[in-house]
Amino acid sequence: MCGLAIEVENGEVASIRGDAADPLSRGHICPKGAALGALHDDPDRLRYPLRRTRGGDFARVSWDEALDEAATRIHAIQEEHGRSAMAVYAGNPTVHNLGALLYGPLLLRGLRTKNRFSASSVDQWPTMFASYFMYGHQLLWSVPDVDRTQTFLMLGANPVASGGSFMSGGDMTVRLRGIVARGGRLIVVDPRRTETAAIASEHLFIRPGTDALLLAALLHEVLERGGLRPGHIASLLRGQERLPGALRSFTPERAAGPTGIDADVIRRLAGELLSSEGAVVYGRLGTSTQRFGATCQWLINCLNIVTGNLDRVGGAMFTEPAFDLVHPPPSIDFGRGSFGRWRSSVRGLPEFGGELPVAVLAEEILDANPNEAIRGLVTSAGNPVLSTPNGRRVDEALRSLDFLLCIDPYVNETTRHADLILPPASPLERSHYDVAFNLLAVRNVAKWSPALFPPSGDTRPEHRIIAGLLRHLGRARGEGALDAAKWRALEELGPDRILDLGLRLGPRGLRQGRKGLSLRRLSREVHGMDLGPLEPCLASRLPAEHAYVDLAPEIFVEDLARLDDELPASSSSSSSPQTARKTAPATFRLIGRRHPRGNNSWMHNVPKLAAGKPLCTLLMHPADAKDLGLADREEAEVVTRIGAVTVPIELSESMMRGVVSLPHGFGHGRSGVKLRVATQRPGVSMNDLTDPANLDALSGNAVLTGFLVDIRPAR
Numbered sequence: 191m192c193g194l195a196i197e198v199e200n201g202e203v204a205s206i207r208g209d210a211a212d213p214l215s216r217g218h219i220c221p222k223g224a225a226l227g228a229l230h231d232d233p234d235r236l237r238y239p240l241r242r243t244r245g246g247d248f249a250r251v252s253w254d255e256a257l258d259e260a261a262t263r264i265h266a267i268q269e270e271h272g273r274s275a276m277a278v279y280a281g282n283p284t285v286h287n288l289g290a291l292l293y294g295p296l297l298l299r300g301l302r303t304k305n306r307f308s309a310s311s312v313d314q315w316p317t318m319f320a321s322y323f324m325y326g327h328q329l330l331w332s333v334p335d336v337d338r339t340q341t342f343l344m345l346g347a348n349p350v351a352s353g354g355s356f357m358s359g360g361d362m363t364v365r366l367r368g369i370v371a372r373g374g375r376l377i378v379v380d381p382r383r384t385e386t387a388a389i390a391s392e393h394l395f396i397r398p399g400t401d402a403l404l405l406a407a408l409l410h411e412v413l414e415r416g417g418l419r420p421g422h423i424a425s426l427l428r429g430q431e432r433l434p435g436a437l438r439s440f441t442p443e444r445a446a447g448p449t450g451i452d453a454d455v456i457r458r459l460a461g462e463l464l465s466s467e468g469a470v471v472y473g474r475l476g477t478s479t480q481r482f483g484a485t486c487q488w489l490i491n492c493l494n495i496v497t498g499n500l501d502r503v504g505g506a507m508f509t510e511p512a513f514d515l516v517h518p519p520p521s522i523d524f525g526r527g528s529f530g531r532w533r534s535s536v537r538g539l540p541e542f543g544g545e546l547p548v549a550v551l552a553e554e555i556l557d558a559n560p561n562e563a564i565r566g567l568v569t570s571a572g573n574p575v576l577s578t579p580n581g582r583r584v585d586e587a588l589r590s591l592d593f594l595l596c597i598d599p600y601v602n603e604t605t606r607h608a609d610l611i612l613p614p615a616s617p618l619e620r621s622h623y624d625v626a627f628n629l630l631a632v633r634n635v636a637k638w639s640p641a642l643f644p645p646s647g648d649t650r651p652e653h654r655i656i657a658g659l660l661r662h663l664g665r666a667r668g669e670g671a672l673d674a675a676k677w678r679a680l681e682e683l684g685p686d687r688i689l690d691l692g693l694r695l696g697p698r699g700l701r702q703g704r705k706g707l708s709l710r711r712l713s714r715e716v717h718g719m720d721l722g723p724l725e726p727c728l729a730s731r732l733p734a735e736h737a738y739v740d741l742a743p744e745i746f747v748e749d750l751a752r753l754d755d756e757l758p759a760s761s762s763s764s765s766s767p768q769t770a771r772k773t774a775p776a777t778f779r780l781i782g783r784r785h786p787r788g789n790n791s792w793m794h795n796v797p798k799l800a801a802g803k804p805l806c807t808l809l810m811h812p813a814d815a816k817d818l819g820l821a822d823r824e825e826a827e828v829v830t831r832i833g834a835v836t837v838p839i840e841l842s843e844s845m846m847r848g849v850v851s852l853p854h855g856f857g858h859g860r861s862g863v864k865l866r867v868a869t870q871r872p873g874v875s876m877n878d879l880t881d882p883a884n885l886d887a888l889s890g891n892a893v894l895t896g897f898l899v900d901i902r903p904a905r
């Protein structure tokens with residue numbers, strides 16, 4: 191999303207710098223952006239389609255052969271076992287890829303299956319869930335107004351490493367420092383003193399997984415002291431009368447024991463939220479991937495509303511993207527959301543937004559009744575073996591499929607199981623516009639970049655792969671010439687034409703008359719266009735079918751009882767690890783982390799990013815390590831019900847006692863992975879420890895943080 195100035199000499203990337211004139215990133219560049227050239231040139235990046243051979247290796251095939259075989263096998267599976275015997279998983283890079291994003295819905299619809307999965311259910315489902323029930327649209331998210339806020343209470347996020355996420359902006363460190371510099375306060379709540387906590391006004395350790403209690407206590411306190419002061423959105427609210435009663439028992443004293451944060455501190459935080467001219471509460475992956483993920487997000491939204499900070503300058507604001515997925519142009523509808531229209535077959539978990547939780551993928555392949563089991567899978571830009579719970583079982587499940595098709599540039603932990611791999615063009619070989627992240631940007635901006643190079647080798651941009659696959663599938667299904675012509679047209683059309691349509695029909699398009707935005711107009715602005723700071727706009731952002739904000743949807747109010755039950759009032763979960771005998775393993779809570787030199791599971795093959803200090807270590811407080819008899823860099827064995835990994839520890843005062851941190855996305859040592867750089871420092875996969883049974887009960891999002899592990903010296 192950052193503006194990049196890329197110099198090309200003789201058809202090769204000569205340099206990549208941050209574009210100082212970019213209205214959003216203002217010259218910032220991170221190691222991943224600087225690595226795009228190396229990624230483009232990576233010899234391991236696939237340059238042509240691959241087909242599994244009888245010997246189990248891969249051999250080159252033509253696109254026609256590959257698409258034809260894919261279509262024939264998908265059709266055969268669906269004919270014999272029903273539509274939903276085919277499943278689809280869309281991974282994270284989809285949202286960073288214009289073609290994959292705009293053509294993705296066609297793929298989902300075209301496969302006609304109820305077994306749809308994506309990385310959303312190991313990530314931001316709770317946020318989408320809260321938005322769906324409160325605002326009536328799963329994509330209507332608020333963004334912290336980081337540049338104007340006075341008090342920023344941040345939980346479970348590390349934007350200095352991650353770049354911001356639901357607060358996209360590029361130069362996040364500069365923006366966050368800005369809060370402190372202008373006399374405001376940045377308060378970070380995290381079980382690790384992170385890179386973000388290090389530049390904050392205040393850092394509070396919290397016991398992993400207990401944020402919902404802290405948030406409930408804050409809301410209780412704010413309601414007691416300030417009452418409901420929603421400001422100009424008051425007329426949009428419903429359900430407010432139910433809040434005080436629902437939260438009555440959640441006092442700061444109730445929260446103090448389990449969270450490890452004093453009642454007085456909680457009271458002070460509530461006071462700060464009430465007295466600030468512009469305050470915002472923000473929670474991200476750490477509050478999302480836990481047992482109360484959705485409830486955390488509901489409470490966060492409520493705090494912002496009740497203190498008058500939702501849709502207010504300096505608070506939690508809404509974007510007005512030029513290409514708008516909330517009020518999309520016809521034919522590009524991602525949907526308002528839905529819940530419980532169908533269920534998974536083994537555990538009976540409800541769909542959300544047309545998807546099932548990816549934590550059930552393996553069991554729907556391995557454990558379902560024969561007439562309901564998944565037999566074939568298409569993955570697009572995803573690596574579920576490393577990114578979803580119990581990766582070893584996902585491995586086993588993928589191995590057992592009748593057919594696996596992967597749209598992916600690498601032979602990695604997931605795609606090594608594929609029957610066919612279809613390689614997309616590189617990021618420098620396709621045009622780009624940030625349809626997804628402009629929804630989450632801290633300023634309204636629009637920027638389009640053309641492809642720098644034509645697709646290398648025999649690769650194709652995503653839109654051609656998807657439309658091509660659907661054309662072949664249509665033929666296998668016996669569709670007529672008209673359909674074939676439609677798919678051909680879509681193969682030719684490409685995402686830029688759809689983008690153009692979306693811009694013209696969007697809020698800054700034709701409605702603005704001759705000045706209106708079009709792709710042509712935008713393409714002349716090489717640095718992108720600044721469309722101004724976020725402005726109060728909630729009333730116009732709410733969908734017509736749900737033109738109100740529900741403060742107390744039943745599903746969340748009821749969940750407070752589970753919260754009360756599950757988190758004991760006193761701190762039985764003491765903050766020191768419990769070691770019974772010297773030789774027995776100690777019990778810790780495991781959390782994850784991200785690093786600027788990595789991107790989930792798939793950028794460890796770039797030499798520059800892989801070099802330097804090894805990243806896959808288990809951070810542990812020195813006193814805990816001493817108790818265990820472990821020295822820095824010595825190996826520890828980490829065990830759960832699901833599996834065990836052996837990993838060097840790294841002593842760090844930044845860790846809360848009794849909590850350890852492991853990055854996810856490693857574990858490249860599996861056989862058959864063709865990543866020459868990444869496999870040299872394979873690391874271990876955190877998801878060989880995570881438990882698919884451990885979910886946020888409301889949304890079905892996976893719990894990836896704060897679960898118990900046993901640790902002992904590995905020697």
Ligand SMILES: Nc1nc2c(c(=O)[nH]1)N[C@H]1C(S)=C(S)[C@@H](COP(=O)(O)OP(=O)(O)OC[C@H]3O[C@@H](n4cnc5c(=O)[nH]c(N)nc54)[C@H](O)[C@@H]3O)O[C@H]1N2
Pocket residue numbers: 280281282283287290309312313475570571572573574576577578597598599600602614782783789790791792854855876877880894
């Ligand atoms: N334990 C634990 N697990 C986690 C997390 C965690 O913090 N802890 N984080 C979770 C989060 S937030 C996320 S988003 C998920 C990510 O989960 P996934 O999306 O499943 O995994 P990624 O590592 O992003 O893998 C992306 C895949 O896409 C391929 N790829 C890259 N670019 C492109 C492209 O342009 N087109 C195509 N077709 N393919 C491409 C890569 O080679 C790789 O195989 O992981 C989740 N899993």
Ligand SMILES: Nc1nc2c(c(=O)[nH]1)N[C@H]1C(S)=C(S)[C@@H](COP(=O)(O)OP(=O)(O)OC[C@H]3O[C@@H](n4cnc5c(=O)[nH]c(N)nc54)[C@H](O)[C@@H]3O)O[C@H]1N2
Pocket residue numbers: 282313345346347348349351352353354355379380381382384396397398399400401474475476477480781782783784785786787788789790895896
């Ligand atoms: N360099 C880099 N940037 C990335 C990515 C990457 O892999 N590398 N991934 C991208 C993706 S897909 C995403 S979703 C975003 C994520 O963006 P962020 O959410 O900002 O990033 P994380 O580093 O995952 O931050 C999660 C924080 O939650 C803390 N935490 C863990 N458990 C708890 C808990 O129970 N309570 C609280 N309060 N805190 C807890 C962790 O210590 C960690 O600091 O980053 C994106 N940006």
Ligand SMILES: [Mo]
Pocket residue numbers: 282313
């Ligand atoms: Mo993510």
